[in-house]
Amino acid sequence: MKKDILRLGIALALFAAGACAALAVVYTVTGPTIAGHEREQLQASLKDLFPDADDFIEVDGAIRSSVPDVTVMGSWKAVRGDATLGVAIRASAASYGGDAVMLVGVATDRRIAGARVMTISDTPGLGANATNPAYFVDKAAKTTFPGQFSGKSVHDAFEVKNDVVAISASTITSKALTSIVKEAGVVGSAWLEANASGGSR
Amino acid sequence: MKRMWKIFVKGLVVENPLLMLMIGLCSSVAVTSSVSNGIGMGLAMTFVIVFAELVISLFRKLIPSDARIPIFIIVIAAFTTMVDLSMQAYFPALSKSMGVFIPLIVVNCIIMGRVEAFASKEKPLDAVVDALGMGLGYTWVLIGIAALRELLGNGTLLGARVMPEAFQPILFFILPPGGFMVFALFISLNLWLKKKIATGDAVREAA
């Protein structure tokens, strides 16, 4: 009886060890590639918001959200030489199908440099249109939903159906994303105020 | 050779896991909202089932019967993790779009079922052929359902616009209820096919 259990235990242990070893190998091979993708995506997005910047320096934990619904996940200072161009803030909030993550750029002139949706798991055809490059909130000017925030002053109301155009039939998504941009604008400009001299109101 | 062909074809129609045996349904309704997701899932699952059946068949004499379920789980989980890591590394966009469904391959009843019923008792080559049949049977159904849902729900196939500009996509098909409805029709179609095959066989036997 005891011998049987020992046999079973050894068989299990051997298979488990084999599996772990195989996986460790696969992980060492794929790990760097996966991390690389994330880095590339971040760099590309940061550059998109601040095309004139030549470097992005991570701001360590100093920027935090002031409202419970939005979480600030990270921030990067966009610099060109010695001058600060602005700050990019990655923040998330609960949307229709899970958390939505955006990267919002706040320029030193207290305007939104741009907003990009990084992660969204809402319904295709509805909330997911936030990342659809062919979906326009302003068909004449061909402005996408996140595109409408570019150049907006951080002091604006940021209210859906007021100064923000919603994605049709996706109020929840629109509100969630707007709240992210608004909060990023608030804390971003506060940080710039305290840490970067210059810039107009 | 003919015997192996028979094993392979089984999974494609007569014993199609999704439509006939009705197992592995979990992920199918979810991933069929677009053809690319359907193909991704189908191929990922096929990879896991082929290697799982292969390894378990190779070691079938060394797996003690009382510990077989945990060992099957270990093997299937290992290959699922490999697929998950590989997709994250080499197909990041697809991996993100499929979300939690790739890791969920580990609980896909089809793989567990075939490993228990077939691979643990048959020779490696037969096991691989069976796995290929089941995997491809799963994949073609996924693609079929996804094509219908994407075409009617979004007007596109694999992201490329196929329906004329005037066609107003019927959102229903991409949403959960549409998925269930299309699934109902596919099963209905398959039951009909099954009946036709059965009566066809009966007629041939009587003749």
Place this chain on the structure above:
Amino acid sequence: MNLAKIFISALLIDNIVLMRFLALCPFIGMSIDVSKSVGMGLAVTFVTVIATVVTWPLYNFVLLPLNLTFLKILVFILVIASLVQLVEFFLKKNVPGLYASMGIYLPLITTNCAILAVTFDNISKGFNLIESVVYAVGVALGFMLSLVLLAGVRDRLKTAPIPKFLQGTPILFASTSLLAVAFMGFSGLIK
């Protein structure tokens, strides 16, 4: 995120069966009558909560610090499988009636996509332990709710005139489709 919000989202707005399409096998198989549905629902709730309580600390205090996160799938499914074995053992000895009536579906709880999905979600949504447990209970009860609903529908279907091409399993999926439409109405429930 406050707990009530997490709970209601898991139970209704993001219902694991009707909105996320998980746990379909037991959904179709065990919704034959209301009592079976409740029995299955309670078993699943129990396993899900214990699985959460075991996997959450395992991930955050063992896998993460040791850089072994790639073993997540392997470790989580083994925890669930072991838990189900324990539940089976317990029921066989102490509640043999329930054990017999659940039959093959008891060990099949291991392959219930919903339970594994919950353990993964707890990590990806960054919940703390309390939030994870609340989420787990919400999802499991949502699962039970959808089973009970379909069981009720199946009862009515027994005496309904169903078109030939929908008889059998197809009508179950068609009915589920309508249930899903109803649940989509919950999407504006919070805020």
